[in-house]
Amino acid sequence: MHITILTLTISLPGCRSLKEKRQRMGGLHERLGRHPAIAVCESGHxxxxxxxxxxxxxxxxxxRAVASLxxxxxxxxxxxxxxRVMEVTRERL
Structure with a gap:
């Protein structure tokens, strides 16, 4: 079993409210959270x-399968x- 933690830091220039932030993130949690091999959460900011x-x-x-995911x-x-994706970090466990 292979596990990787992927963290993305995203800049949302001009975003003025939490409602707009949710809209601009485009349902990221719902879209990627459906995959059985992926767990997702908003972890910061x-x-x-x-x-x-x-x-x-x-x-x-x-x-290889995890890297592809x-x-x-x-x-x-x-x-x-x-x-804009500002930073991407991967940590293999």
Missing amino acids: HDRHDASEWTFVAVGPTS CSEIEETCLQRVDG
Whole structure:
């Protein structure tokens, strides 16, 4: 069993409310949280409108499968989120 923790820090320039922040994040939790091998939560910047931090835990039978899942998560965030991904960290357990 292979596990990777993926953390994305996202800048949301011009965002003025928590409602707008939720809209701009584009249902990230619902979309990626459905996958049985991914756990997701908003892990930081809860009190800021112009930034968000999300942590994903990806689990798979091989390191290659987990790396593929992490790449899929990153690509989804780049395509679906109305903001800029500022930092990406991966931690293998």
